[in-house]
Amino acid sequence: xxxxxxxxxxxxxxxxxxxxxxxxxxxxxxxxxxxxxxxxxxxxxxxxxxxxxxxxxxxxxxxxxxxxxxxxxxxx
Numbered sequence: 001x002x003x004x005x006x007x008x009x010x011x012x013x014x015x016x017x018x019x020x021x022x023x024x025x026x027x028x029x030x031x032x033x034x035x036x037x038x039x040x041x042x043x044x045x046x047x048x049x050x051x052x053x054x055x056x057x058x059x060x061x062x063x064x065x066x067x068x069x070x071x072x073x074x075x076x
Contacts, residue, residue: 028065033074036066044076 029035039047039054039062046066049059069075 028061030065030069030072030074033069036062036069036075040066040075 039052041047046063049056052059052062054062066075
């Protein structure tokens with residue numbers, strides 16, 4: 001009988017739910033850099049959906065928000 005190894009991938013505890021009561025995010029504030037930084041790795045890459053714990057639409061909105069903040073020079 002094979003023993004299952006524990007996965008070392010840890011999802012974030014809370015996805016985006018603070019912006020709207022129903023859990024869906026309509027607008028990402030690109031000036032809220034601390035919020036966007038939670039979804040960026042230490043190397044500056046956007047975290048994948050399986051690690052961030054977001055839905056597909058939320059992941060797209062966060063990705064566009066991070067890219068806009070980078071282009072404005074708010075994030076590196």
